[in-house]
Structure formats: structure tokens, C-alpha cells
Amino acid sequence: MKFAIFGAGALGCRIGYQLMKAGENVTLVDTWKDHVEKIKKSGLYVDYNGIEECVPIPIYYPEEVTNTFDVIIPLTKSMALENVLKDVKTYCHQNTRVISLLNGLGHHTIFEKYIPKENIVLGTTIWTAQLKEAGHVLLHGVGNITLQNAVLDDTLKESVEQIVHIFNQANLNAQYSDNVMHAIWKKACVNCCSNAATALLECNLGEYLLQENGKEVVRHLTEEFVEVARTQNIDFDSEELLAFVLQATLKVKDHYTSMYQDLVKNRRLTEIDYLNGYIAKLGKQNNISVPYNDFITKLMHLKEVVLDAK
Template sequence: MRIGIAGAGAMGSRFGYMLSEAGQDVTLIDSWSDHVEAIKANGLQIDWNGESRVAPFKIVYPHEVAGTFDLIICFTKAMGLDQMLSSIQSAIGPDTALLCLLNGIGHEETVRKYVPDANFILGTTIWTAGLDGPGRAHLYGSGAVALENMENSESAKRKAYEVAELLDGAGLNASYSDSVRYSIYRKATLNGAVNAMCTILECNLNTFGSTQSSEEIIVGILNEFGDVAAHEGINLDREEVLNYIHSIFSPDSIGEHYPSMYQDLVKNNRITEIDYLNGAIARKGKDYGIPTPFCELVTLLVHAKEEIRGAK
């Protein structure tokens, strides 16, 4: 299958590498010139759970994409999704399946500008990855993928099942879900509760989770996500989500991990996705008449930090 990875950052590199190792025809697509040129010259340099590997890859800029893909997997930053899909629109054929695995909430409207619901698959993943610099990926730990077709038809469901089987065959632990929007809210709640705080405090998951203040902050943010989700007919199991958040703080889990938001702002001085996490809950809360003071403050603090650092 000809697969395009739209956004070849940390997670795009992970999925691209694992699919390529499984024998798929993978092309990475990205606009970060240092990263693209490094991979073109030297392949993707990988730290795979402490083992050094090198993977030669086809990688192109969006304007260099040629032909159509059978499957496009989106891993851009949320604010770059529209521009990416617009740039590679010629590679989206009438039968191209598009799998959106972006962090955060509210990407459906953007994707629907480019593909019909019959070809649109929405998903979420709890895999982790990091970039140690241009062309250098740090891949460790385990994860999973859940996905669901957006059109309620047998043909769309079959397409989603086929994509799940493809990813699962590459070791990505993928499965079909009848409730992917629940999974997306669950992951967004996790990210909203810890990513911004690790970014503001400049620490990893374990360090934040070890502070005396963490529990009150996490519960406050979790409840705001849960209240907004409930208004949309999604009833989060708040106790389960809280227990899961606690579990990731352990060094035996992913406690030593620095979240993607930290990597974006603190490490690479890039604008974050806060508006698609806590910021999305703050906006929805205003629309629904639901108080969201924790999410509002966290969003303002991250934006202030972006401004102070001159993030781009």
C-alpha cells in the first residue's frame, strides 16, 4: 500500500518507520527543511529503546508530492493541518483513505474540506516519541491506536477495519472502535491535564506528578474536560482517566518522557497546540455556559510563555 505520512515529526517518524519495516511503501511529507534535508542525506537516525538504527526514507516537501496515496496518515501540528492538506490535495484521490491522528479536539471540520466522510477515518493513539534534532528520532515504549469510520456505512466501516489491520500488522497495536470520540476526549483530557503543566514548569511527567500541587491541578482540569464532554453526550469515566494519569507518572511507565508540547516550546521554541486542548475546552465552556477556570488560566499561561520566548 502506498502510504503518505503528512507530518514527519516524532510521531510521524515512528509510524513511518514501523510501517516501512512491515513492508509498506511509505513517503514522509514535511516542511521543516533541516529535518527533511537531514533525512534525505543520512536517513532517519533512530534511538529504538536504546538501540541505534538508521532507516533510509523517501521524504519530500509538500510541493514535491507526486501521484496519489492509498492512505494518508495526518501527524501535523493541529494549526498546520489545513495548510498541509491544501498543499498535498493533488495526492488525495477519490479512493484515498485519510486517517487523522492529531492530538486535541475539533479537527473534523478541516479534514472534511478535503475528503468525504466515506474516506475519513478518525483516530487516536497513545504511542510516544520524541525528536532529538533534525533527522533524529527517539522511539521507545509501547502504545495503541483506536480508529473509527466517520460515515456510517458498511463500505466505510470495511475501509476502517482494513486500515486498523494494516497498522496492527506493523506492530502498532491498532483496533477498530465504535466510540473513538470517547477515546479522543480521554486522550485530550490526559494531555490537557499534564502537557501544559510540564511545559510551564519545564519538567517531565514524573517530576510534575511528584509535586504536592499536581493532584488539585489535574482533578480541576479533568473535571472541566469531563463537563464539556458530557454536554456533547460523551460521559468520561473520570475515575478511570485519573487512575490512568497517575500511572504514566511512574519511571517504569513513561514518567521520564517530556510531552510533545514541552518539546515544541521549551526545546524547539515553536508555537504549541494549547488552543486545541485546554483552549478548546475554554472556548466550548463559554459556548455551553460551563465554567472552565483551570483551562482558561493554563491556556493564558502557555500563550504568555510563547510570547515571552518569541515562539514561531
């Protein structure tokens, strides 16, 4: 299969690198000039759980892409998704699968504006990665990927199961789910509880969640999240979800979240409106009290202004 990853950030580099090492045909696409030029010239420098190597991998600017692909994975920031999908649709053939793995909630409605629903694959991942600098990615920890075709059809399911198999050949720990929206919301809860807080506190996951006050904040965020999820016909047990959030985050306690990296390190705007902000919006629409999610959203937008994020 021919894979294209639009957005060669930390996660895009991880997935692209692991697929390429498994023998797949992979193309990275990005707009960050320093990153693209460094990889074009010297290859992608990878630190994979302490093992370092430099690998050649095709990377292009969007305007350089002329091929169609069998699988396209947009891994841009949520705010840029709509513009990226306008380009992506031109690189699709009739059977191209376009996979949504973005952090946050509500992306499927944007995908459906540009990609035929039968070509959309919904998914989520808890893999982490970190860009140390242009052309240099740090890969650590463990994760998984969960996928499901957006249109429930046995033939379409077979094509997604083929992608799952390829991902597993690349050690990406993939699985097919008959209820991927539950998994997407579950992952979103992890991000709602960890990303913004670590960006506000300018710390890693352990420094935040090994403190009792940190755990108390997570408890309140989770309780609000569960109430809002129920309005979307997605059910969680609050205590079970809280335990999952703490377990998932403390497994990688030394990790600095993507929102921390975006805002604190790189002064970039964040995806807060697709995480805590989305929960706050749905809560208000459904007359549910969401003070913690609402307050964190407001603080994040304030910090974006203070740091002059772009």
C-alpha cells in the same frame, strides 16, 4: 498499500519507520529543510528502545510530491492543518483514506472542509516519540492507535479494518472502535492534564505528576473536562478518567511532552487552543466554570510571547 505521512516529526517518523519495517510502501513529507536533507542524504537515525539503526526512507518536500496514495496521515501541528489539507486533497484518489490522529479536539470539522467525509478516518494514538535533532528520532514506551470511519458504513468499515491489520503487522497496536470520539476525548484529557503544565514548569511527566500538588491540578482539570464533555454527549466518570490519566502519564514518567519540546526547546507556538483552550471555550459557551483550563491557556499564551515563539 501506499502510505504518505505529511509531517515527519517525532510521531510521523515513528509510524513511518514501523510501517516501513513491516514492508509497507511509505513516503514522508515535510518542510523542515535540515531534517529533510539529512534523511535524504544519510537516512533516518532511529533509537528504538535502546536499539540503534539508520534506515533509508523516502522523504520529500510537499512541492516534490506527485503521486497519489492509498492512505494519507497528516501529522502536522493543528495550526497548520488547514493549509496541509489543501495540499493533501490533490494526492487523493477516489478510495484514499485520510486519517486524523492529531492531538486535540475539533479537527474533524477542518477535515470535512477538504476531504469527502466517506474518505475520512477518525482516530487517536497514545504512542510517544521524540526528535533528538534533525534526522534522529527516539522511540520509547508503548502505545496504541484507535480508528473508526467517519461515515458509519459496513463497506467503509472493512477498509478501515484492513488499515488496522496493517498497523498491527507494524506493531502499532491498532484497534477498530465503534465510538472513536470517546477515545479521542479520552486522549485529549491526558494531553490537557499534562502537556501545558509540563511546558510551563519545564519538566518531564514524572517531575510534575509524582508531586501531590501536580495530582491536585490534574484532578481539577479532569473535573472541568468531564463537565464540558457531557455538553458534547460524551460521558466519563470523573474518578475513572483521573485514574486513567495518572496511569497513562506515569507509565512514561521520563517523557518530555510534545508541547514542552515545541515551546521550551524549539520556541514554537503550541496547540493549546485545541486542548485546554478548546475546553475553556466550550465551557464558557455552555456556562460551565472552567477556571483551571482557562488559566492554563492564558499562561501558555503568555509564555509563548515571553519566549518569542514562532
